[in-house]
Amino acid sequence: MSRTLQLAEHLISRPSVTPEDGGCQQILGERLAPLGFTLETIESGPTNFRVTNLWAKRIAATKSSGEQAKTLVFAGHTDVVPTGPIDQWTSHPFTPTHRDGKLYGRGACDMKTSIAAFVVAIEEFLKAVPEPGVSLALLITSDEEGPGVDGTVAVCNTLAARGEVIDYCIVGEPTAVERCGDMIKNGRRGTMSGKLTIKGVQGHIAYPHLAKNPVHAFAPALAELVAINTAGGWDAGNASFQPTSWQVSNFHSGTGAGNVIPGAAVIDFNFRFSTESTVESLQQRVHAVLDSHALDYTLAWTIGGLPFLTQPGDLVEAVRAAIADETGIATELSTSGGTSDARFIAKICKQVIEVGPVNASIHKIDEHIDVASIETLKNIYRRTLERLEKSLS
Template sequence: MSAVLELLRDLISRQSVTPNDAGCQAVVGARLSAAGFQVEHLHFEGVDNLWATHGAGAPLICLAGHTDVVPAGPIGAWTSEPFSPTERGGELVGRGAVDMKGSVAAMTVALEQLAAESHPGTIALLLTSDEEGPGIDGTRRVLDTLAERGVSIDDAIVGEPTSEQVFGDAIKAGRRGSMNGRLVVRGVQGHTAYPQLADNAAHRLAPVLGALVAADWGKGTADFPPTTFQVSNLVCGTGASNVIPGEAEVRFNVRFGTDWTAERIQDRIARIAQENGVEEPVEWNVSALPFVTRPGSLLAALVGAIESVTGIKPISSTGGGTSDARFFAAHKIPVAEFGPINATIHAANERIEIDCLDPLTEIYRLAVRNALRDR
């Protein structure tokens, strides 16, 4: 059994449902400490974080990931126990196999190998147990803490699963912004037989919702697809068929690129609501702003490593959901993401190709070595 596969099996067996780390970082920290790393465990509001460094001075190249996972969901949907790593058909099945304990295991072994070599500057690993949760006391807070200490990270690679059809075919060089909105329309509850005595909140919501769904957000940019508006939840009525609802609530998500700012989107949605007779303010939660990493030494180092190991030149994408890469971007740190095939993330029977684990480790090792050399 390869070192990375053995470590991955250990990590999957730990039920680290967010924000619980379940000892994953202690395992990684002990290994890196034995390899000569300075290891620091940072605990913020019940969230476990690990910061480990080897070497000194610039450049500082950081690998980053998370040890928390989403819940397993209905156990009956799994063909094996979700936290009992099971090999089947050349794959390792278990919650977190792809998202993202496979990358964490590969990064750990890659850094052990680099520490055994002579390297310039500093190599580092940042892990959190707060990526699948609110994302407040994890990578974001660690980076804020490091910045307060005067630590300057030159490049970062996040191990999110980015490959799409075959291992090595895609990286992320940016991400869309994401924000959630909540709009509550209030009317007057009443009996369906006496509509003149009520004010149907669902009827008041309907034209607003139709206008929002039909709104044209443009064609996007060269880096980002068009902005999208998606309803995620509708709550209305009491469940009785003869009661006019006095309140209707819609929750929605907007994904956007750099052609829109969060403020402009909020203003436009508020205007659409007002134009359709709804004055209630929208409640907003902006969880991520869009960013893109331009071609430079980091992308060259990562793409070169992938091509060297797999023979594939990966495409650069900004699609998908949010990730902790956004926190590096907020600190003006060039960041890119690469990892295994993402087809089964958050799904029952999440699984990773065993044959990709050692190549993934080698890609991380080469990418960091190349970034150290080219900085």
């Protein structure tokens, strides 16, 4: 059994449903401290939802020119989503189990194996290069699968307040489609949600002239918003981003009775938007549609994250080369999919990418990862370190 697999199993065996860490960060700290990392626990959140974050850093020596060494951060999360019905799992979700060349367990793919690969890659790199020219750090949170307000964002705010600089960051989210290394994320779309309340007048369904049906009132505006979305009218996207998409996620109205016209309708919707649109432009267009139909409404907006893009540079090229050397794959750069904590890190770091295992089983019953890909992932991380060290020396 490889050291990476051993560490992955150790982490998977610790129940850590968000926001719990389950002792995972202590395990990581015990591996990192002997390597010269300074360990710092950054706590955040209310007492009943306390989040622990690990910031571990190993500072390289200042160059003879007086220039500070650049810093590469590996970022990830030890918390996992709830297991769902345990009796539907073939084996217990927190008992690492092997079947048919796969490792099963909650967090096997998302993303305890990536964290194990971070640590072992660093151990191997430092064994070969005891005094590298690059500073190394790990940012590990237990609030990625939860609200995401006391985890990575809290650490980034702390680092920014202290003036600590991050030059490069690799987030270990599962990004591969069919084989480890076939896709990396060099950006993400923005996400913005709206909670729209259409006001009507409740009444008896047999006397519609004495009421005002909010569902009927909203229907023309909904049709217009859907038409904009269907026609790709929010924006056309660009070479790096898909066109902006608007989707309704929930529609609630009525009392449950079959003879009552509802007094209100509440609609939840979400934008996933490219860099061709802004928060302001999208909000203005939605309000313009609603206002054009003379609706009586309130609309509360929540901005979950802005779009970001890491252009090809030192980090992208190092990872591309590492993947090619290890797997022979010419990796695809992509900004598809949902959001990740990279959106917070991108605010304080210009070069952020995500690279991790195949994402097909994440959040599912019987989550798993191909055992053979675990060493591949670790080697990609180690080769990336080697490439950066060479390019920066």
